[in-house]
Amino acid sequence: xxxxxxxxxxxxxxxxxxxxxxxxxxxxxxxxxxxxxxxxxxxxxxxxxxxxxxxxxxxxxxxxxxxxxxxxxxxxxxxxxxxxxxxxxxxxxxxxxxxxxxxxxxxxxxxxxxxxxxxxxxxxxxxxxxxxxxxxxxxxxxxxxxxxxxxxxxxxxxxxxxxxxxxxxxxx
Amino acid sequence: xxxxxxxxxxxxxxxxxxxxxxxxxxxxxxxxxxxxxxxxxxxxxxxxxxxxxxxxxxxxxxxxxxxxxxxxxxxxxxxxxxxxxxxxxxxxxxxxxxxxxxxxxxxxxxxxxxxxxxxxxxxxxxxxxxxxxxxxxx
Numbered sequence: 001x002x003x004x005x006x007x008x009x010x011x012x013x014x015x016x017x018x019x020x021x022x023x024x025x026x027x028x029x030x031x032x033x034x035x036x037x038x039x040x041x042x043x044x045x046x047x048x049x050x051x052x053x054x055x056x057x058x059x060x061x062x063x064x065x066x067x068x069x070x071x072x073x074x075x076x077x078x079x080x081x082x083x084x085x086x087x088x089x090x091x092x093x094x095x096x097x098x099x100x101x102x103x104x105x106x107x108x109x110x111x112x113x114x115x116x117x118x119x120x121x122x123x124x125x126x127x128x129x130x131x132x133x134x135x136x137x138x139x140x141x142x143x144x145x146x147x148x149x150x151x152x153x154x155x156x157x158x159x160x161x162x163x164x165x166x167x168x169x170x171x172x
Numbered sequence: 173x174x175x176x177x178x179x180x181x182x183x184x185x186x187x188x189x190x191x192x193x194x195x196x197x198x199x200x201x202x203x204x205x206x207x208x209x210x211x212x213x214x215x216x217x218x219x220x221x222x223x224x225x226x227x228x229x230x231x232x233x234x235x236x237x238x239x240x241x242x243x244x245x246x247x248x249x250x251x252x253x254x255x256x257x258x259x260x261x262x263x264x265x266x267x268x269x270x271x272x273x274x275x276x277x278x279x280x281x282x283x284x285x286x287x288x289x290x291x292x293x294x295x296x297x298x299x300x301x302x303x304x305x306x307x308x309x310x
Binding site for chain 1: 207
């Protein structure tokens, strides 16, 4: 049972971090609607790489639920988009993480999940909210942005992981 | 729930954790290629028309291939309209109507685009290729 308690605390702590980042990000105005850095996913990545998929899903799920409650978008179209993006990102993360194994680090996973996140959102936005060809004209811009931010988040996650593992090495 | 679950990388101390790994670079290249391809797919020439259908007095008169540059004069109700095809586009170059709305319609390129000189009874419509919507109601 102690393992469960430890995990609970891990999930709670990481989710709190992710929620804080999520809300900070929501406070900043975005230059373009639909584009935001998604730095909260740094936390998801770190949890995935250090503690596995199950905890990562917990943390991401908590972040979306609590984050949307606090920002005030719970069950709104934004929430649906956010959730779809997260599910798509998780699927991509799992797929690439399983296939790539140790060859793929935080940067690759981050890029893949960022692109999956954006693609999932665009698909839902197009099918449910704005079935207009003009939306598709935005696809290259949106994907470029998510590629850029995916690399940035990945590099941040990779450096944090580096620091964490160095700490762990020193402690031993 | 006693099982701590899959500990991907935390259990055994990795000797070195490079910021970017081989797989990352491969993914980056693939992703950049994919994103680049979306520019071509979504911003490329879509619905490019193949020919221009010219109608005179509501009767389809003749078709102009858009890949052959040429300028034609057409006799309409009140005079001669000049239609020009250039580089896959078509436009009214001149028309004897007072408002010259047809001329100011400019170049037509996408399938479905229309310019009309109503006083002279001449309509030019781009046809063929993939037709774009001209209006959508939700």
